[in-house]
Amino acid sequence: MSHGPVLVGVDGRSGSGKTTLAAALVDRLSPFAEVRLLALEQMYPGWDGLAAVTDDDGPYVAALRRLAAGAPADVPTWDWHEGRPGPRRTVAPADVVVCEGVGALCRGARSLLTLGVWVDADDADRRTLALARDGEVYAPHWDRWAAQEERYLTDHSPAHAAGLRVRLH
Structure with missing residues (x-):
């Protein structure tokens, strides 16, 4: 019996620890399987681009469809x-x-993912960590990105769709 690829979605608000968790997964799984990382951050078309990537017809869902088909x-x-x-x-x-x-974990991705993981963190901790990581570049855009995250949370309810919820800090 042939199985398709395992597709894992790691979602959460900025500064929650998504990148840390995803890197650990890739690192731990790589000795046992061929593993790739698809970072949505590389796909957002700028600071106002979250909705463009998470749209059901957007590039992320299109990429998942192709990858799910091998x-x-x-x-x-x-x-x-x-x-x-x-x-x-x-x-x-x-x-x-x-x-x-x-x-x-946008709506269009859910049926394609094998597992969805939501990474939780307190708002103050998230901001501190995100600005420590990307401070000078990110600080002027924090509020506008946070507003897009709020719309995404309202429209897609990703935390409720996750099969696993974790808190890294």
Whole structure:
């Protein structure tokens, strides 16, 4: 019996620990399987781009469909330093694909994911960690990104769709 790839979505608000958890999953699983990381942060078209990526017809869900079928996925990237689209990137199929970022558990992705993980954290801790990590670049955009996250939480209810909820800090 042949099984398709394992697709894991790791979602949570900015600064919650998604990237840390996803990196640990990739690290721990890599000795046993071919593992890829699909970071949604590379796909958002700028600071106002969360909805564009999480739309049912957006690039993230399209990539998941291809990867679930065992095919490579061609995804857009964003050049955060230049503030414009970057080169497209091909994500090769793998035994396990860890999809990490705000939006990973959007409605359109859920039926394609093997497991959805929601990473929780207190708001004050999230802000402290996110700004410590990306301070000068992120600080001016924190409020506008947080507003997009709020809309995403309302529209998609990702925490309720997760098969697993964790708190890293």
